[in-house]
Amino acid sequence: MTRPELLKIEGISKSYPGVRANDDVSFAVGEGEVHALLGENGAGKSTLVKMIYGLVRPDEGKMTFRGAPYTPGKPGEARASGVAMVFQHFSLFEALNVAENVALGMENPPPMRELAARIRAVSEEYGLPLDPARMVGDLSAGERQRVEIIRCLLQDPKLLIMDEPTSVLTPQEVEILFRTLRQLSAEGTAILYISHKLEEIRALCDEATILRRGKVVATCTPREKTARELAEMMVGASLSPPERHPGEKGEVVLGVTDLSAPSPIPFGTSLKGVSFTVARGEVLGIAGVAGNGQDELLLALSGELRSGPDKVRIGGHAAGDLGPAERRKAGLVAAPEDRYGHAAAPDMSLIENAFLTGALRRGLTKNGFIDWAATKTFAEEVIATYDVRTPGSHVAARALSGGNLQKFLIGRELDQTPEVIVINQPTWGVDAAAAAAIRQAILNRAAEGAGVVVISQDLDELLEIADQFAVLNEGRLTKPRPVQGLTIDEIGLMMGGAHGMEVAHHVEA
Amino acid sequence: MLRLEKRPTPSQFWLYATPVVAVLLTMIAGGILFGLLGKNPVAVIKTIFWDPIFGEFAFYLRGQLLVKAGPLILIAIGLSLGFRAGIWNIGAEGQYIMGAICGAGVALALYPTESRLVFPLAILAGALGGWAWAMIPAILKTRFNTNEILVSLMLVYVAETILAKASTGFLRNPEGAGFPGSRSFSTFKAASNPELIAGSGLHWGGVAALATGVAAYVLLSRHILGFQIKLAGQAPRAARFHGVNPEKLVLLCMGLSGALAGLAGLFEVTGPAGKISIDFNVGYGFTAIIVAFLGRLNPLGIVLAGFLMALTYVGGEMAATNMGLPSAAIQVFQGMLLFFLLGVDVLTNYRIRSAFMGAR
Known part of the structure; x- marks a missing residue:
């Protein structure tokens, strides 16, 4: 034409x-x-x-x-x-x-x-x-x-x-x-x-x-x-879809029971009676249109937003009233969606950002003093393992492109031998090759026995990696269902349809 | 047309060049100011920057440098920790006064006990006094979300009123024939803070200032608490994610800066000032804010900046008395230093680009 x-x-x-x-x-x-x-x-x-x-x-x-x-x-x-x-x-x-x-x-x-x-x-x-x-x-x-x-x-x-x-x-x-x-x-x-x-x-x-x-x-x-x-x-290279080695499902490592919390974010969505469990080796995918409580759910799981002790249980222990550092100690790592300012401090170096969450589980402090040499080793290990393109570990986080920084930040969490992994938007704005690598790394951790919660707006991604699927809609979570057998139409309905948009096209037709 | 463009990473060159350029620009603009006042600019600048170190009366003035730099450094280091964390304690002057009153009050209550413990007790009371005064804005902020800048600043004026009461009332020298002011510490050996090495100007306050500088440097570069302070200032949400409790950090930083300001007040009142008087404070608490920024909020930088600021004090006083400059002109000169520092500071994170002159 x-x-x-x-x-x-x-x-x-x-x-x-x-x-x-x-x-x-x-x-x-x-x-x-x-x-x-x-x-x-x-x-x-x-x-x-x-x-x-x-x-x-x-x-x-x-x-x-x-x-x-x-x-x-x-x-x-x-x-x-x-x-x-x-x-x-x-x-x-x-x-x-x-x-x-x-x-x-x-x-x-x-x-x-x-x-x-x-x-x-x-x-x-x-x-x-x-x-x-x-x-x-x-x-x-x-x-x-x-x-x-x-x-x-x-x-x-x-x-x-x-x-x-x-x-x-x-x-x-x-x-x-x-x-x-x-x-x-x-x-x-x-x-x-x-x-x-x-x-x-x-x-x-x-x-x-x-x-x-x-x-x-x-x-x-x-x-x-x-x-x-x-x-x-x-x-410029051939790609292969992520491999799954579904292991045996183990005991429940993360349990959330009737969790309700007001949003700390202006114009945010409060969580209303959210309940789910994640077992070892299991990936729970949580879909939903942005602004339906995803950020709040991440905060409530990472420990930045606290709740009653029994609302969140990590490895069987009450953890709802613990802060982020204590939850890391209990084995939960989290990766928030916003990389520049939440998951990472943009003006700090990658080494300092590695310390940001890795300090505890990687033993990077001694009597409160920071072991910078060990921290640098950790940062460089993440850079090498996750193919982060950067001139070095000393550069500021904001100098990295979104996808590269995301690889670093996901790698930082995954390389802490976690029991529970919570990730919001693991591959948002990340290119195909890097996204595939990130998904593969998440699946590998699950295969090693970690329980994983992936919150994402990319349905293809969730259907590719999740075992269980649920939707967050106006702060409420649907009952998780096995991914196998779900159709896109059913998912769309779980997500609350198209917010009244059909009507307009009817009028036009 | 010029425009600013953000640098991908902060410029190391400008980080260190900024203070030097700011001092040079201050000399130039200050020189113009002094010229307009009818003085020889070169002579004034020389009086301020050269004479205190190498001039005729340097043997005396050099000591004065340390006397003035000590409290400035001590207060500025405390403030810098809070400033790094985004906690703005502007009321160090008040904490300085309250530290002096509390410390001197404890010492004077024990008069005339000649025990070795009097001075350490006074130091403790001084630090506690400054700490307690800083806790007022800190607790109001964490409990009721008030603005610590306003509350700490207003408490300076409360502290000044209490100081007036102290020197004319509850701490007045009972043998002072009714004159305002407390008993002089030079006559109360157990509580006095003498010069440690004759002619050097070094007293316990100077020792404390230098030790605090080293401690703060180690804290910021090696300790997890220093990391958390920097993190909270640069990326508050990342700090929460790391696990920093913002309220605890406010209490800690305000408390620390208050205690250090209180210590400075105690050392000053028992040493160089000699007694509690209505106007023993000379604005160190405010000048220390300039010192903190001039030193890039970096402990070692603050030590250098403290000496530089002391130089403008000592030299400025010389210029005022010898050359008949109004003291306001000297204060403007000191203010210019902060002004130019903040102005030039932009170049650390931005570069100037002349915009392409396109056809319009």
């Missing part, structure tokens, strides 16, 4: 100190085309779209947009030219309502009432129901994404850039988002779509450009390739 050319990138290069983020990148996007940008973390996708959106200037090369030279100096200029972007991390103010948030992103916002009417009109036209008067803090992640998308659509863009849009959606919500994107595409709006989810790209995208280490290594039509082939082009 030939389409009129919308955006053409020719020989774009961009270097940062020590890294060549983009090296002679060329590709083109036609009008109304859904174009996938594929690549591992650090392959240069983000840098590339930031240049298209005017956040970063290329060192070399040129861009052409609608036939004219295109050199956006800032996002405002890109928007004026007809380029819009939905970021992976939403930039919304929780204490403001939808219309106010949309107005904040506009150069010359119209009066609030008019804007609200336009938001309503666009949301109905594209099947994205949204009440302009609602507080963003009360919205689900899927609804927040709709705010971002509608904010873009109000500018009537010619090119819409979407960075990992489906990581926070239920399967039904993904379906509806795709319907919206296809509708946009049919109307002539091109979409530049960044994702790690290869099946989605195969379902949605017309063309794909694959980046590896800053260079274009292939272009293809995703429908004609298998997900496996796409992943191998991305990684």
Whole structure:
């Protein structure tokens, strides 16, 4: 199919100190085309779209947009030219309502009432129901994404850039988002779509450009390739799915009984009567749309949020009133979702971050004094075992890319001979090869007899590694069910459907 | 057009260059200020920075340096631990006063006992007095989530009022013919804090300051408590995840800085000041905040910064008396030091980029 050319990138290069983020990148996007940008973390996708959106200037090369030279100096200029972007991390103010948030992103916002009417009109036209008067803090992640998308659509863009849009959606919500994107595409709006989810790209995208280490290594039509082939082009090596060696299930190592706790997070979700058990060698997968109590559950298990002593039992001992250090001593390690600031101190070195949770179980202190030599050995062991790409153990955590830091942080927890492992979003934003390595490492620990709780929004991941499956919905946990025999539709219903989105498309139909 | 760009890792060069550049900029801007006041800028700067160490009266002034640097260092090290943890004790001046009153009060209550135990008891009471005064904002913060900056600062003025009462009332020298001020410690050998080596300016406070500097350095670089203090300041959520109890840390850091300020007060009142008087405190508690930042919140840096600040005190006083500068000009000069330090400090974490001049 030939389409009129919308955006053409020719020989774009961009270097940062020590890294060549983009090296002679060329590709083109036609009008109304859904174009996938594929690549591992650090392959240069983000840098590339930031240049298209005017956040970063290329060192070399040129861009052409609608036939004219295109050199956006800032996002405002890109928007004026007809380029819009939905970021992976939403930039919304929780204490403001939808219309106010949309107005904040506009150069010359119209009066609030008019804007609200336009938001309503666009949301109905594209099947994205949204009440302009609602507080963003009360919205689900899927609804927040709709705010971002509608904010873009109000500018009537010619090119819409979407960075990992489906990581926070239920399967039904993904379906509806795709319907919206296809509708946009049919109307002539091109979409530049960044994702790690290869099946989605195969379902949605017309063309794909694959980046590896800053260079274009292939272009293809995703429908004609298998997900496996796409992943191998991305990684440049062959991949194998994680191996399972299901051991005998042992005794229960983690028991949670009727756990209720108010959320310490503003606009958070309180936990309501959560109960489950995990046995040795067992992996419990907990799914759910972001903001349904995942963070709170992790805090309640790690010990940052305390409860009645008997609400949480580790290895048969009451642990609900213990803090994080005491729970580590009892054998529970945890990996929170937010790497920069929660799981790790961004400005501290990897050595110091290794000490952060490893101090106790790896015996890194003597009479309160830190054994830095042993800590360094521990950090370097994790770096080597988990293939963390870093110039050394002395660099600050924030200098590592998200995926690399995640490998380090997961490795730090797994290498402490834990009895119980709790992980929130183990592979969020991590590339395919690293994600496979992380999943394999988790399964290996389970095979060695640890009980594992994985909280994730990636259903494929949970179905791949979990034995038992449950869903967290508005702070309540469904009864865990064996993964075998579950269908995607059943899971979707457990997750609470698509938050009323079907209705809008019915109206439209 | 210039803009700031965050560095991937903090610059080691600027971490150490910042104080030096800040001092140079202060000399330049201070020189302009002194020039505008009609003085010879070079002569004033020389009087402040050179004469106390190498000038005509250096034999006396060098001792004064240690006398002034001691309490500054002692207080600043305590403050720096809290500042590192994101706990802002601004009321060290009050804790310093209360330490002096409590320590002196215990010693004077024992007058005229000539026991060896009087001075150690006074030291203990001084530390306890400062600690207790710092516990007020600490407990209010942990219990009622009040702001420790405001509470500790306001308690300085309460402490000053108590000091006035002490020197005119409950601690007044009964043989002092009704003049305000307590009995002089130079006449009460068991409780006095004399110069240890004649002419050096070194008294027990200086010894305590240097020892505290070394102890704090070891604490921060080798001990788990120091790690937790740094962690709590840089990434509070990571600190909770590690297992730090934020409330305990507030009590600990406030208590430690209060106790050290109290000690400084006790050493000052029994030594150089000689007695409790309405105005024996000269703002060490506030100046120590500048010293803490000038020393990069690093114990060894603080020791150096304490001497530098003492230099501007001693030299500034010389400049004020010899050259007729208003003392306010000297205070502005000292304030500039903190101003430039914080300004230049940006370069540790950011670099300046001249933005590409694109066609508009």
